[in-house]
Amino acid sequence: MRNGRTCRFSPLSAGRLPRLEPSIPSPDDILTLEDNLFQTRPLEGGGRRPGIDTIDCFLESLALRTAPPPVAVILSGTGMDGTAGATFIRQAGGIVIVQDPLTALHDAMPNAVIQRRIHDHVLPAGAIGRQLLACADPAYERPTPPADWSNSTSTTLAHIVELIRRRAGFNLSGYKPSPLLWRIQQRMDMRKVWSLEDYASLLADDPVELEALARGISIHVTEFFRDADAWPVLRTNVLEPLVAQAGAGAERILRVWTPACATGEEAFSIAMLFDEIAREAAEPFDFQIFATDAAPELIASASLGQFNARSLAGVSTARRGRYFYQVDASFRVKRFLREKLVFAPQDLISDPPLSGLDLVTCRNLLIYLELETVWDVLFSLNTSLRMGGYLLLGRSEAYPLDEQGFEIVSRKWNIYRKVGPMRKEPHTTVRRVASDEERLAKLALRLAYEQFDVPSVLIDEDRSILRIYGDTKDVLRFAAGEPSLRITDLVPKQWEASLQHAIQRVFANQEPITLECMKLDAAENITMRVRLTPLQTSFGAACDRVLVSFVREQDAADVFEADGTLLMPGDLDIAESVDWKSKARVSREELEASREELQALNEELRASNEQLNRSNGDLNVANVALQENIEQLAMQSRVLSSGAVMTMFLDPDLRLRWFTPSMRDVFPLTSRDTGRNIADLVSKFPDAAFYTDIHAVLRASEPREAIIRDGHDHTFLRKIYPYVSDTETISGVAVTFVDISDHAARTL
Missing domain, CATH: 3.30.450.20 (PAS domain)
Structure with a gap:
């Protein structure tokens, strides 16, 4: 909808949801509901901020409705969008439904409404539709002010977290509830358990299910040279200065720690960068990388340094040849580089950190932790670094560390250099205060668990074998x-x-x-x-x-x-x-038959390759001709765009695909309108038969034309042509406008 265009709104009534006519407001407009009509008006001069106040503006207009009571739904999102609008809805006697923050990908918007106690219902996304139907019922009664809706879920989740800590040795107490519940819910769906309390009971009774959940609940997202633009910055601003400092004291070994390393891709990426710098350095230096994770089986896998071809997508061909060798359809890191890494199990939240480090990389972990736990972890990382050491958090981990014993090296990638201790003390309940006792208890529990x-x-x-339980x-x-x-x-x-x-x-x-x-x-x-x-x-x-x-x-x-x-x-x-001997004999016979089939397939493949080579030759010829056509089309496009020809092209679905700059004399078009339906765009002067003629051309494949006057002494000849493809099907229409004002004046 543009320039104040309206769209009728059918209000919420018993047993059905509102019916909306299709419409697409412009990103530069504010959408409101006035007199059962959607209205749009430009943001400029209205005191509204694009993309920020849009939701609140619409809800405020919705709150002005008198009957039936308005209903607002606040879903997953960041910031406080919708909070002000929800307040207007409640003040007007309306109903506010909020997605349960524990099921939201981003819980800031739902929590902002809940904390102000202006909501009526807190529901998972799947239950909101049913509640909307219930709100449309004339017999609907507003519920009493909600109690602490999160008590039951939080208590059960805490029980599951404690069960995982005692039985599997993982400390998840500092993680945000949302990512934990997502993974628990997926496991519940697999086991067809529909109640969180019932699933907690299953975990207590079934060690296999507990093992499956514990091994899958941690976040293991990593890849080689993730965020490619960050690595040149890391090399130039961190690794090379560290190497230069180490050169002054030739015997000092550079120490790097990658906590929560998962399967080790990031640790190996840093090792490759160090090795490349070592090959170019004037003076030799040595380095050691410590890669840790709370999951022992991940550490066992990472220490092998074996990856499939898909995992190496971010590794250049040169690095792949220098640092990997191929074996059994996979790639393994060469021994000389593996020897630079030490893999060990370590829980970043509950175990003591390493010390005297030159660099710590901790990317895409803190976003999953509660804020108090985040600061506890940051305190540990600061403690683990030597003075002048570096901390890499990555683009998604922005914290005001320049006020907490760090100076900024790269604001974009959140790289910091330690210049002093952190001023912010760790939280009083941090588990590391009793780390010796905790490790002893964890060891005793693990021994008891493994001796069943x-x-x-x-x-x-x-x-x-990744792990052994009991006496084997x-x-x-x-x-x-x-x-x-x-x-x-x-x-x-x-x-x-x-x-x-x-x-x-x-x-x-x-x-x-x-x-x-x-x-x-x-x-x-x-x-x-x-x-x-x-x-x-x-x-x-x-x-x-x-x-x-x-x-x-x-x-x-x-x-x-x-x-x-x-x-x-x-x-x-x-x-x-x-009879396994008989089975082995049959398998050998099947293998021989498979070999014969493979030989036949190889012959067919050779023939196919020859045919493919011939096809490649034909394709090269076609590519040359295609390039010539592209150059001709580009020249034609430049000629059309530089002239005064008013033309636009619509596809069969009437979406705008292309237009000349002079077309703006007829329609207020911008580059962002490309792809929009022509029905969403309003011309600068009336043309009652415009849409009718377009549909007629699409049906009959016959061109149409009309004389149009804009009311300001301008007359246009409007023509609509069908565009027929090589397959004899209509692929769209071309619309042209020609200014014939002078000719019309002479005729009159």
Whole structure:
């Protein structure tokens, strides 16, 4: 809608929601509701701020309605947008619905309304639609002032966080509730548990589910050279000055810490930069990078330095060749660079920090923490740095650290240099005050947890053991020679084929499997059951971990499935009687057949390559012709734009695609109007048949023209032509206006 155009509004009535005619207000306009009509007016001179006061302005106009009572819905968003408007709605007797901040991506807008107690309902997004229908019912009654709506959820969430801390060793108490609840809700959806209280009960009863949640609830978002523009700044303003300082004292080693390193991409990125500087430096220097994370299995994975091709998207070809080698369809960091990194488990919130560091990088972590915890972490990072050391927080972590013992190195990337201790003291409840006691309690709890009756191991997709629970010495044994952590190399030899097959099935089908009557000792006829349970470390992805549990026959009566049922022999169609030698022979025959098929496919591929080469030649010829056409079109466009021809082109959906500058004499067009529907644009003078003629041209493929007068002694010849593509279909219309005022005057 432009220049005061209106759109009718159907008010909220019983049993139905308002009906709005399609309309798109300009970004430069303010939208209001007046006399059941949407009205727009320019921002200029109205005392309103673009993009800031738009929501409040509309709600204020909505509050002027007398009947039915207005309803305002405040959803996820930053700042205080909508708070003033919601106040007007309540003062006018209207209803204010707020999205539950615990389910909002950005909770500032909902919290701003709730803190002022001007809301009637606090609901998750999925329940707001039903509440709108309830508000439209004439029998609707405003609820009594809400009590503390967050008590129940907060109490249950605190119980889950404490359960994770005691059982899995992760301290999540300083995290914002929203990201924790998002991940818990995703896990609840997977297990089809609809109540948070019921899910807390499931976690208390099911160690496998607790393991899955604990491994997936942490935020593991990292990549090589993330935010590419930040790395040249880091090299020029931080790393090179550090190297220059280290050169003065040749024996000093530069120390870098990357807490919450996840799978290690950022730590390896810093190591590559240091190595590149070392290759160019006049004097040698040494560096050491400490990469830590609270998740032990992430540390185990990161220390291998093995990544798939997709993970290396941000690594240049030169760096890939210098620092990686390819193996098993993946890429591994070369040993000389891996030796510069030390990986260790460490909880940034509850464990003591490192000390005497030259650089700490802590990006995209603080945004997930409560403000008090943020300042506690920043205090620790300041303590860990030597005087003159640097802190990199990244673009999304802006805090006034220039007043807290730091000076600004890069405001855009939030890089700081330590010039003194922080003035802000840590919060009194910070867990590090009792860090020794906490570590001792955590160790005791972990030992108790890992000594339960069913020994188990956690493995990854490479069959490598990440963690051992309980006593597995009767099952897992190291052979002579180079040690291996692959589970199939450690179990009894007679288990190898069946266990390998079962692991493949678990990863493929993402369903648990139980192997029955696995003979542990042929002489003593000791058998076990092996239970394989798929787990996830990241939500929305396939399972990438498997918990392998070894159940002795004498203990089987006390071992339950995740759903509470006993482990029974009928759980699996793989029994003791399976002839694995026959299966291996069949597999070899299938392999030979596959090789023959592969050879045939290779022949077809060679033929396809030859045909593709011929097609490439034809394509090159076509590209040359296309380039000539593009140059001709560019020349035609420049000619049209430089002249006085008034032309615009509309696609079949009547969206504006292109216009000449002189077209502004007829329509008040700007570059931002490209892509808008022509019905949303109002001409400077009346043309009653304009839209009718456009639709007629699209239907009949026949051009139309008309004489138009603007009321100021100007006369135009308006023509509308169909544009027919090579496929004989109409791809749009071209509209031209020609000023014929002089000719019309002579005719009269």
